[in-house]
Amino acid sequence: MTDDQVDEFYRRLSAAMPAPETELAYVNAYTLLVAVVLSAQATDVGVNKATRALFETVTTPAQMIALGEDGLKAHIRTIGLFNTKARNVIALSEMLLRDFGGEVPRERAVLETLPGVGRKTANVVVNVVFGEETCAVDTHVFRVANRTGLAPGKNVLVVEEGIMARTPKPYRRHAHHWLILHGRYVCIARRPRCYACPVEDLCGFDQKVMIMPG
Incomplete structure (x- = not known):
């Protein structure tokens, strides 16, 4: 993509979703941190189902410690890797x-010192809670960045750095969510919905699916 195309790419996504938000349910900074840790290799929908009852009574680190590892496991048993995640959350x-x-500390580097918290999780927390201009690269963002030509790269760090370098200042705050939601619902993995894509003409993907199935 050219710089002008990148600007138009974000302009259209922002017009469609002026105020994008995370689809993870949370009560405060701490519960968001827990939800993001639990979301690794799991869907937001699955995490929200598991944490619905949990976050009704547990919203602080002290309450989580009082619940204990076994108590937490009882809530999150439906989530993949729940044993390891419960251990990390405690x-x-x-x-x-x-x-x-x-x-919850607001510095990404400090967050990354917490058990079970990597760069992606830390990026989500500082973006959503503290309004920092960061981009957490999950499978959806990685796919969209490479397919469209926005910020191609062979690993998540290269893609993250490319996105932040190429995204115009007015769009950096919400770029993370626009790209995730676009990848989750339009630029899907197996059969992308190019026929319904608002940025299809800006995209460099050479295997576009332009016919709606059925």
């Missing part, structure tokens, strides 16, 4: 309480 809750007064 451990990060203990660290938050011990080292940060129970508050």
Whole structure:
């Protein structure tokens, strides 16, 4: 994509979704952090089902520690890798309480020191909670960036850096969500909905699907 095409790409996505938001359900910064940790290799829908009852009574690190690992597992058993995730959530809750007064730190590098928190999770938290201009690259963002030619790269860090470098300033705050939602609902993996894509003419993908199935 040329710079002008990138600008038009975001202009159209922003026109369709002026205020995009995460599809993960959360109550506060802490519950968002927990939800994002749980969402690794899982769907937002699946995580939301598992945390609906959990977040009715557990909204702080202290409450999570009181619930305990076995209690947490009972809530998240339907989520993949729930044993490891439960262990990490309890451990990060203990660290938050011990080292940060129970508050979620706003620095990405500090967040990455928490158990189970990698760069992607930290990027989501600082973007959604603290309004930082970051882009968490999941499978959807990675696919859209490479398919369209927005920011091609062979690994997530290269793609992340490319997206942040090429995204015009007015769009950086929400670029993460526009790209995720576009990849989740339009630029899907197996049969992309190019026939319904608002940016199809800007996209460099050479295997476009222009006929609606059925």
